[in-house]
Amino acid sequence: QVQLVESGGGLVQAGGSLRLSCAASGRTFSDFFMAWFRQAPGKEREFVAYINPRSNTSYADSVKGRFTISRDNAKNTVYLQMNSLKPEDTAVYYCAAGERYSMPWRQTSYNYWGQGTQVTVSS
Secondary structure (H helix, E strand, O other): OOEEEEEOOEEEEOOOOEEEEEEEEOOOHHHOEEEEEEEOOOOOOEEEEEEOOOOOEEEOOOOOOOEEEEEEHHHOEEEEEEOOOOHHHOEEEEEEEEOOOOOOOOHHHOOEEOOOEEEEEEO
């Protein structure tokens, strides 16, 4: 079993930055494929960013060039650095962990999920 706990969300003005953290416990973190998803009010949960055990990454087009995903295996933590935030980035952000490679943008590729952290971007 793996437990994921997100932190770092909050209220920020458009153009600002936030860094989300996701701390993992319970299993060997370095083996996991990690991702961030988000869900805005009234919308479906969507893929944001992905990082594999070798730190290869991929991003949704909507965040490419503004968001950066990274991991620190020594701290069992994955990060999402969000810059140039826009009001449309407002959502609950979820961390997810997968035990094996699958299509990174699909929610069903992940075995474990955090509880989410709220990000609100004001205009």
